Structure formats: C-alpha cells, structure tokens
Amino acid sequence: MSQVISAPAATARAASTRRDIGIKRRYAAERRFRTYGLAAITFGLLFLFLLISSVVSKGYTAFEQTMITIPVEFTESVIDKNNERATNPQKLMTANYPVVARNALAKVLGVDPSDRAAMKAVGGMLSDSVRTQLRDVVVNNPSVIGTTQPVSMLAHGDIDSAYKGQIDLSVPEKNRKVSDKQVGWMNQLAESGALAGHFNTGIFVNGASSRPEAAGVGVAFIGSLYMMLIVLVLSLPIGVAASIYLEEFAPKNRFTDLIEVNINNLAAVPSIVYGLLGLAVFINFAGLPRSAALVGGLVLTLMTLPTIIIATRAALKAVPPSIRAAALGLGASKMQTVFHHVLPLAMPGILTGTIIGLAHALGETAPLLLIGMVAFVADFPASPLAPSTALPVQIYMWANEAERAFVERTSGAIIILLIFLVLMNLGAILLRRRFERRW
Template sequence: MNEMIKPASGGLVPTAPTRRDIGIRRRYAAERRFRFYGLAAIAFGLAFLFILLWSVVSKGYTAFQQTEITLPIEFSEKVIDPGNKRATDPNVLVTANYPLLMRNALAEKLGVSATDRPALKQISAMVSDSARVTLRDMVAADPSIIGKTVPVTVLASANVDSAFKGQIDLSVAETNRKVSDQQIGWMNQLAEQGVLAKGFNTGLFVNGNSSRPEAAGLGVALVGSLYLMGIVLVLSLPIGVAASIYLEEFAPKNRLTDLIEVNINNLAAVPSIVYGLLGLAVFINFAALPRSAPLVGGLVLTLMTLPTIIIATRAALRAVPPSIRAAALGLGASQMQTIFHHVLPLAMPGILTGTIIGLAHALGETAPLLLIGMVAFVANVPATPLEPSTALPVQIYMWANEAERAFSERTSGAIMVLLAFLIIMNLGAIMLRRRFERRW
C-alpha cells in the first residue's frame, strides 16, 4: 500500500504509510480475528456436541441388546397343578411356582444336583423374575402344554446381562461385584453351548415400566407421548393459526391489540413449570380431570406451545408480499377469500415449520408433566388418553433416579430414542420448508 518515490540520486524508496493505509490494515486484521473467533466458536460448540452424543451413545447402545436364555422347559404337572384342579379353579395356573420350572431346567443343563441348595439359589439369581410372567402367560394361553417339554426363551437377570455385555469388571474381588465366580463360569458355559446369547431388545419398545431393569421398557412412554403430541397438534394448530390470522389481518391496531401481542411474546418466555402449575390448578383441581392422564398433559403442553405457533404463524403471514393481497382484492376477491385462497397457502411452509418446532419443544418437556402426576409408575399401556400414562422425558427422569446400575444403560438408550424423534421432527420441518417455500 505504500507509495514509492524516486529521489534525485535515482532509485525508489518507500514512503511512510498513511493514516488511510493503517486504517485499512486494522480493518483487515479485525476481520481475520472475527473469522477466527467465529470458527473457534463453531468448533467449540461441535466439540461439546460430540462429547454429549458420545457419552450418551457409548452408554446407551447396549440397551438395544438383551441377554436371553433359551432352554427346553418341562411344564411339569406336579409343579403347576399337582391336585389337577385347573378345570374347576383356573387360579391354580396363575399361582403356580413357574420359576421352579426354569430353575430345574437350567440346573439340569448345567449338571447341578437338585440337592445342592446354594448352587440352586445362584442359578435362580441368573434368571430374570419376569420369567414367571412369561411361563404363566404361555400356560394361560395354551393349558395343553402342561406335561410337555417346550423350548422357551426368557430374559437373564440384570447382573448377568451386565456381566455378559462387559459392563462389570470381573477382575475385582468376588465380594465387590454382584455376580459370583461360579455364575461367571456358568455364564461362559451357557454361552459356549448357545443357550445364553444376546438378541435385539424388543422389550425396550413394547414393555411398560418395571422395577426389574432387564424387563423395563418404553412402551407406555411411547404411547403416552403419542397421545400428548396428537392432542397438542389437534388443539394448538387451529387455535394458533386462527388467532394469528385475526391479529395480523383483521384486528385493529390499537392499545388492546398491542397489549395482546406483548403478552403473547412474554408467554413464549414463561418457564414451562409455570404451565404445569396452571394445569394442576385448572385442569385437575378445578375441572377434576383425571390425574396422570395424557389428556391433561396435552392441554398443558397446548398452552405452552400456542405462543410459539402464533409468533411463527404471524411471521409467515407477514412475509407474504402485500402485492398478493392487493392483486386479489383488485380482482374482486373478498378479504376472507384473499386470506384463505392466497395468503394462507403461501404462508403454510412457515406455519408448518413453526408447528413442528413447537411440537418438538413440547415432546422434550418434563417439568409440567411432573406437576400433573405423569411421573407415576405405570406398567400397562394406556388404551385411551384418559388412562394413566407417562411420557418419554418423564421416563428418562424416572430411570435416571433409579439406584440399580442397569437402569443407567436404559436411561441412555431412552435418551437416544428421544433424540431420534426430535431429529426426525426437525428434519421434517426443514424438508417442508424447502418443499413449499417460494422465493420472491
């Protein structure tokens, strides 16, 4: 940038930099620093995002696998119905000692004597307590299997499952772990025989909550979240769009509408737990709606989502060029026809995007659902939105507070499922915007 002058003796020498040159250099240096800071901020955020995802995935991917034991089990009549009373008393098939059948079959496979009580006790501890329900349901569905030997697959206990997945340090002293050396030897023996193996954990998606981590699942939470999102979508979308159209197209510009707009913007920033308190006071205490029901949760989340949808819808309506309205009105269309035939279709991409983002926000909320009782222990899948249920984020919260080690794996797995739903919803919003968006 320096100019060159030619002295009397010949040759070129640089002149001193001018104030303008110094200013340009400073601006260029400031621009380079700003770019560096921006790249550093992006790298910093991506690093923390990678650490978060890695910590969740590394702990939770094993939750999608479950250790199972497959054995031929003799449904002995002496154990199930020794008095042959099932014809007159069906409760006999419900109260039978089904774990004894599994223990006997496993002891026979391992070559353990029926008189070795300490060994039999350790064998029983290798099988999940949910085996009782599995065998009972089989007999209840088909009583003719009594007296027969049928291959059955049941879940291993949580401790055996963790040990088989390598989550327990087997090099420590036996007294410092929950699986004994003898159980480890049996586990390896059964694995070599193909009796004990890992399979896809379908129970994680279909089972309800359970105090036994190996049998606990997200079935109730998934159905409850589906009910919640359905209620929020049905209520918040038409109400939010109608309110936005009125405020943007019909409402006069005065102090009242200005006050309404300010309050809508403020409601979007209200903490979600406040909506939970509102739902507890209005929907449960005053309206006497059932506690822990998805209906109440959907109403609370609708109130929380409405400001987001209204703000997004108004922005989408405002983005439609005024020339569209003027052209429609100039051709004789009424104001209603102009809005519903021309303005609203053009604003639909923004409306759908705001709605999906609002639903994704509602799907991840926990605090308002805790206050209305959706933190209850629910084992059965709700048939209607009026029955007790829970939701995905609440189920994660409940499992995170459990003391057993195996629930930590389930917690991370549930977080992965929730993140998958959120990613799908946000990708859907992006695709809808790109599919229907028009550039002016």
C-alpha cells in the same frame, strides 16, 4: 538536488496512508470476527459430539439383551398338581413358574436340586419376568403342561451386565453382585450357545418395570403419542386462527399491542410455570385425573401456543404485500384474500413452526412432573384419560434408579427420544424446502 514535495501532495499521501491503515484494520477485524465465529461453531460441534458420543457409548448396549435358551419342562406337579385347570382356570395364573424355570436351568447346569444355596444362585441367573413369560405360554396353550419346550428367557439384569462386560469381574467376589459360581455358569452357557445376546425388542414394547432387563418405553411412547395428538389438534387451529386475526384483521391499538407483548412474554415463561397452571386449573379446579395424557396434552398445548402463534405471524408477514393488493384489486374480499392466497403461501412456515413446537413439547419434563405423570405405569393406556407417562419422564425415573443396568436403559431411551426429535426437525426442514417460495 533534493526533490521538494508540495504541501498538497504531502497531504494527499498522508490521507492515502491513513486510508490504507484503516482498510488493513478493517480487514483484520473481519478476519478476527470470522475466526471467532469458526471457533464458536467448532466448540459447539465439539461439545455436541461429546454429548452424543457419551449417550451412545452408554446406551447402545440397551438395544441388546442377554437371553438364556434352554429346554423347559412344564412339570404338572408344579403347575397344576391336582389337575384343577379344567374347573379352575385361575390355577394356571398363580402357579409357581419361577420354580419351573429354575429347575430347567439347574438341570442344564448339572446342579443338585437338594443344594439350596446353589439353587438360589441358579434362580438369580434368570429375570423375575420369567414368571409372566412362562405363565403366558401355559395360559395360551395349556397342552404344553407335561411336555418339554425350548424357551428363550431373559437373563437377570446383573448377568446381562456381566455378559456385556459392564461389571468388573476382577474385583473380589464380595464386592460385586455376580458370584464366581454364576460367572462360571454364564461362561458354560455361553460356550454351549444357550446364553447369547439378542436384539432387545422389549425396550420398544414393554412398560415400566422394577427389573431393568424387562423395562421398556412402550407405555411412555403411547403416552407421548396421545399428548402430541392432543397438542396438534388444539394448538394448530387455535394458534393459526389467533395469528390470522392479529396479523390480518385486528385493529392496531394499545389493546392488540398488549396482546402481542404478552404472547412474546409467554413464549419465554419457564415450562414449570405451565405445570403449576395445569395443576391448579385442570386438576384442582376442573377435576381431571392426575397422571393422564389428556392433562399433559392440555398443559403442553398452553406451552406450545405462543411458539406457533409467533411462527405463524412471521410466516404471514413474509408473504409480499403485492399478493394482497393483487387479490383485492381483482375484487376478492378480505376473507378470500387471506384464506385463498395469503394462508396457502404462508403454510410452509406455519407447518415448520408447528413441528418445532411439537418437538419442543415432546422433550418437556418439568410440567409433566407437577401433574403426576411421574407415576409408575406398567400397563398401556387405553385412552387419554387413563394413567400414563411420557418419554422424558420415563428417562427421568430411570435416571434415579440405583441399579447399574438402568444406566444403559436411561441412555437407550435418550437415544430413542433424540431420534424422534431429529426426525421431527428433519420433517420441518423438508416441508419448508418443499413448499417454500422465494420472492
């Protein structure tokens, strides 16, 4: 006898079935969402890894520089033939030091000085910066004239690239910048220990140079440091003061609403627009010098202010209203409540936003190009008003160079810039974790 199911029971079973189907669909949708999220994170990390590995693989060799260490005879007949250095010290500044270096290397290699073609090839083994290096040795200690001293000199950029394996030496000689004769000399010097790779301190302390082996980011770093100090000194107090007024004291009306909307819009304005503004106001109108760290700092201050104001207002809003109510209830004034209670509790968020804004400003290039900081600057700026450049601009200029050796310099400078950015962001995270309070 078949069992008869009542209508209410059938309805309940159908409802239960629909509920189970709905739950399964919801769980399936949640699993798909998690899968999409994991896929997005995986792709992001993959591309980040490819980017960093590409930069590191091309730039890590920039922190090693090929040097040639040989005994150099500071020949008096070349440096000061007529013994004029006592009455004319300028003579030591204008001596033909490349000839001194070339003759020393030719002697080590056993090259006949009368063979002009061979001597020219020998001179091509050394960087043109030996002129400055040997000149400084003689000027600082004139007593070395007439003696032989061991000196470590920079190898030419092409020799450096060949020694690092960046030049394919299997191609015909006419298709590469390093001749077979120079390759043989390079191997000879390497076997004797006269030619070897050393840690490249020059990339950190040297300025711009047309010779890749002598180029460094030292001048650009000082320029960036000047600009970051200007941005910090101007943007932090102005941004915090504006945020406190808008959040704690300003009346809520259409005018303040308009200001808030404009601040949010300014945070999204392309950075090149700030460069145009700096060119029009600070250079053309105010008459400040082009390519100066002061102008760059002012432009980056304008660009950073919206970010700091937004971050500071968010930090002030995060302070519980009970803090304000308790302070006011105990008799504190509005000013005392803000500066003695609210602002200290919001300081972690303010510092975090400031550091993130500075990190953003440190990596900017477009506004600095428009105010002339793309100039070739080889000397360290003595003040913010002196001509200077910045790290991202230096990277931009090296990226446009045609020589192969500048490729590793570009990637090496990117690594240095990334390290500074990582350290600044790490500092922001540590400050937040150190001072953050949970409510």
